[in-house]
Amino acid sequence: MEFDALLLSRLQFAFTIGFHIIFPAFTIGLASFLAVLEGLWLTTKKPVFRNLYLFWVKIFALSFGMGVVSGVVMSYQFGTNWSVFSAQVGSVIGPLLGYEVLTAFFLEASFLGIMLFGWKKVGEKLHFFSTCTVAVGTLISAFWILAANSWMQTPQGFAHAADGTMIATDFAQVIFNPSLPSRFAHMVLAAFLTTAMVVAGASAFALLTKKAIAESRTALRMSVLMMALVAPLQVVVGHESGVVAHEYQPAKVAAMEGWWETKAQQPTLLFGWPDQDAETTHAAIGIPGMGSWIVAGDADAVVKGLDAFAPEDRPPVWITFWAFRVMVGMGFLMVGLGLWGAAVWLLKRLDTATLYHRALVLAAPAGFIAVLAGWISAEVGRQPWVVYGVLRTADAVSPVPAGSVATSLIFFMVVYAIVFSAGALYILRLISKGPDTDEDPPKQTSEPPGSPLGTGVKSAATKEG
Amino acid sequence: MKPPTIEGPPEDGDPKPPLAKSLLWFAALWVGGVAAVAIAAYSLRALIL
Numbered sequence: 001m002e003f004d005a006l007l008l009s010r011l012q013f014a015f016t017i018g019f020h021i022i023f024p025a026f027t028i029g030l031a032s033f034l035a036v037l038e039g040l041w042l043t044t045k046k047p048v049f050r051n052l053y054l055f056w057v058k059i060f061a062l063s064f065g066m067g068v069v070s071g072v073v074m075s076y077q078f079g080t081n082w083s084v085f086s087a088q089v090g091s092v093i094g095p096l097l098g099y100e101v102l103t104a105f106f107l108e109a110s111f112l113g114i115m116l117f118g119w120k121k122v123g124e125k126l127h128f129f130s131t132c133t134v135a136v137g138t139l140i141s142a143f144w145i146l147a148a149n150s151w152m153q154t155p156q157g158f159a160h161a162a163d164g165t166m167i168a169t170d171f172a173q174v175i176f177n178p179s180l181p182s183r184f185a186h187m188v189l190a191a192f193l194t195t196a197m198v199v200a201g202a203s204a205f206a207l208l209t210k211k212a213i214a215e216s217r218t219a220l221r222m223s224v225l226m227m228a229l230v231a232p233l234q235v236v237v238g239h240e241s242g243v244v245a246h247e248y249q250p251a252k253v254a255a256m257e258g259w260w261e262t263k264a265q266q267p268t269l270l271f272g273w274p275d276q277d278a279e280t281t282h283a284a285i286g287i288p289g290m291g292s293w294i295v296a297g298d299a300d301a302v303v304k305g306l307d308a309f310a311p312e313d314r315p316p317v318w319i320t321f322w323a324f325r326v327m328v329g330m331g332f333l334m335v336g337l338g339l340w341g342a343a344v345w346l347l348k349r350l351d352t353a354t355l356y357h358r359a360l361v362l363a364a365p366a367g368f369i370a371v372l373a374g375w376i377s378a379e380v381g382r383q384p385w386v387v388y389g390v391l392r393t394a395d396a397v398s399p400v401p402a403g404s405v406a407t408s409l410i411f412f413m414v415v416y417a418i419v420f421s422a423g424a425l426y427i428l429r430l431i432s433k434g435p436d437t438d439e440d441p442p443k444q445t446s447e448p449p450g451s452p453l454g455t456g457v458k459s460a461a462t463k464e465g
Numbered sequence: 466m467k468p469p470t471i472e473g474p475p476e477d478g479d480p481k482p483p484l485a486k487s488l489l490w491f492a493a494l495w496v497g498g499v500a501a502v503a504i505a506a507y508s509l510r511a512l513i514l
Contacts, residue, residue: 041474054473061471072509110498114491119472121490123482
């Protein structure tokens with residue numbers, strides 16, 4: 001493997017976008033969660049909702065800030081590392097990224113100030129309006145970014161100009177390209193689940209450490225409800241996204257599934273070790289026919305394998321195959337935790353199910369892992385194309401020396417390690433502290449609480465004294 | 466005691482501010498948000514141009 005400008009530029013973009021996606025994946029869900037909390041506070045006036053809002057809004061502000069900083073770096077890379085890509089497709093997806101800034105980012109960023117500093121100043125209704133505006137802004141932002149990325153997966157509504165660059169012939173087709181609906185829904189649900197897992201983990205941790213009991217119980221119920229309803233729905237939407245990918249990007253799906261041969265009865269592989277050179281998947285354990293049934297609705301359907309594509313048109317299989325399995329594994333983990341939570345809730349044991357609380361704390365990063373793995377499988381699976389079937393990644397890189405890209409990559413790695421580690425640690429510190437509460441703090445006593453032994457020791461000590 | 470940076474809701478006994486004052490604060494904070502974004506954006510632009 002040669003570390004040329006192409007590979008280094010790809011690594012740099014993967015590194016920076018890998019950091020970046022963590023924050024929007026969290027803030028999209030958190031903004032909606034805050035809007036719900038404030039709405040509940042306005043209608044019920046229960047202090048738990050206010051306390052939860054004031055707790056999570058701090059974490060939202062920090063995550064939003066880190067998301068902005070890490071996002072700006074990527075915009076620069078379009079110019080520095082991917083200038084040919086920018087020149088070729090800028091007329092088509094440039095406006096989509098511009099709309100994201102104009103219609104979504106400005107909305108979020110400008111109303112965030114009111115959300116953070118204006119509750120008393122502007123009053124309850126205008127503040128709630130601002131929180132809802134920020135929440136809607138995050139969703140609009142996701143829409144435009146997904147529109148741009150989905151166009152790169154399933155391009156349409158464009159033509160080549162005389163100079164070879166691409167120009168949009170129909171912006172409606174560019175925006176509402178075939179993979180947008182399922183991918184947008186998949187991403188928004190992933191963001192909601194990511195937030196639900198973090199809120200559930202934080203609430204479970206607070207319950208295990210006996211902090212802010214009322215707030216933690218409420219937040220735990222809200223996140224378990226979200227998990228139990230949305231995680232199974234996400235499986236359905238993810239399936240739909242896979243069906244669309246199979247129709248428009250069959251090589252990607254073949255790599256995700258580890259299918260080398262075009263045949264009927266394609267299996268769903270539960271485990272395997274894809275070998276690109278040998279064009280086989282070693283130690284494959286799978287369910288015959290299930291793959292054909294999932295993507296084509298018929299176990300006997302003939303489904304394309306990687307042999308239908310020239311070796312130079314195939315994506316890297318091992319990464320795509322395993323990233324997909326990690327995403328699906330995390331998805332089913334969330335389904336399981338949602339159902340487990342619903343079951344203990346029905347048994348009225350949600351507040352005391354210590355084992356479940358511990359599982360939630362351990363699974364708190366599951367949403368982030370699923371989002372990262374999902375994006376890796378989607379983006380690596382699109383290779384060797386940057387715009388599927390139209391522009392190769394190798395033809396989109398800037399004519400810059402490898403040394404320059406390596407230097408900036410090392411710089412990013414060092415700066416990100418410092419800035420984002422500090423940010424993440426601060427967020428974890430806030431989470432471990434838990435929300436402020438109106439409850440009385442637990443009484444500090446030296447005797448076992450409520451036990452006859454404790455009472456006896458105390459009375460004896462009083463008598464002696 | 467220093468007031469918290471992130472402002473909470475009005476307390477139960479707090480008098481309701483006049484609508485004009487609330488709207489003025491709303492506009493001022495929004496303009497402040499836009500200004501913060503503009504300053505950051507133009508500073509970053511100045512770095513690369």
